[in-house]
């Protein structure tokens with residue numbers, strides 16, 4: 001509590017000081033609560049994203065209150081009485097609609113997508129079914145709930161799923177991020193272990209066709225409200241494509257690839273103009289289909305042989321750290337970090 005109070009104080013003081021500099025765009029200064037940390041497995045990344053957003057909001061002239069999301073969240077928000085909440089929480093609670101629903105209940109505007117889009121994007125099975133129904137390409141898949149193994153004899157259906165999807169097979173929890181719990185099974189023997197592993201993260205496991213391909217990500221931003229004319233909101237824009245290139249082909253330990261230094265990010269990705277445009281168009285389609293708002297990052301695969309692009313997933317609270325993909329893509333598009341944060345903030349009032 002005392003730490004939180006101190007953070008609250010220092011946050012306000014820092015914000016008030018930077019407000020005087022007036023070096024941000026000409027938007028009215030507001031009191032913004034940056035929500036970060038929380039109890040998800042992506043807490044560490046979230047603390048870094050939140051710190052980056054905090055600094056930028058201060059430079060933009062806003063007062064900032066930093067809140068580490070925990071049991072006191074609602075009380076802290078009530079006490080602070082912010083004009084808006086800037087959500088820098090990744091993973092469970094922060095990205096799955098929980099915090100968004102809470103903020104709606106206490107009538108505080110917030111950045112990014114509303115609960116329905118958060119729920120759809122977080123649940124990879126739901127998102128993939130929606131994409132399939134809408135004709136957006138996503139790797140073939142089957143899903144199994146934990147209860148179906150316990151109560152419905154689902155183990156008996158695995159051999160058919162294996163045959164349909166082939167090996168290696170990607171096994172991942174239906175929700176999670178940062179490649180947590182993503183495993184590659186090379187054979188029937190490896191499958192049960194991978195499934196049990198994924199089920200330790202989520203009650204639903206996704207079996208997905210393996211794509212031997214390049215890892216691409218396309219971030220999407222809503223148009224800049226300060227340059228939009230009148231009531232015309234304009235269309236969301238796709239930022240340049242980022243490619244994540246592993247330093248070493250660590251095929252079976254994807255989690256380590258996301259540790260600092262294991263992956264190189266290239267933006268704009270080395271692709272033909274037509275392929276980049278296609279990836280961007282797919283990302284925009286996913287963004288619209290899933291009902292995203294403000295910002296999102298769509299992860300895709302580009303098959304090395306067939307050159308087919310498929311959508312893996314959409315992240316509604318993309319990372320904002322120094323090494324995150326969204327700031328990199330934004331920079332490549334000529335949108336500086338502070339402007340990016342300003343645009344994400346604006347999404348709190350354009351819903």
Ligand SMILES: Nc1ncnc2c1ncn2[C@@H]1O[C@H](COP(=O)(O)OP(=O)(O)O)[C@@H](O)[C@H]1O
Pocket residue numbers: 139170176177178179180182208209210211212213215254299301312313
């Ligand atoms: N079907 C697949 N084929 C090949 N690689 C995959 C596949 N699914 C996931 N991956 C790899 O695992 C990473 C994480 O998967 P993703 O579906 O984006 O989940 P998350 O980022 O939420 O953990 C991807 O960026 C990609 O490198």
Ligand SMILES: [Mg+2]
Pocket residue numbers: 178179299312313
């Ligand atoms: Mg991903």
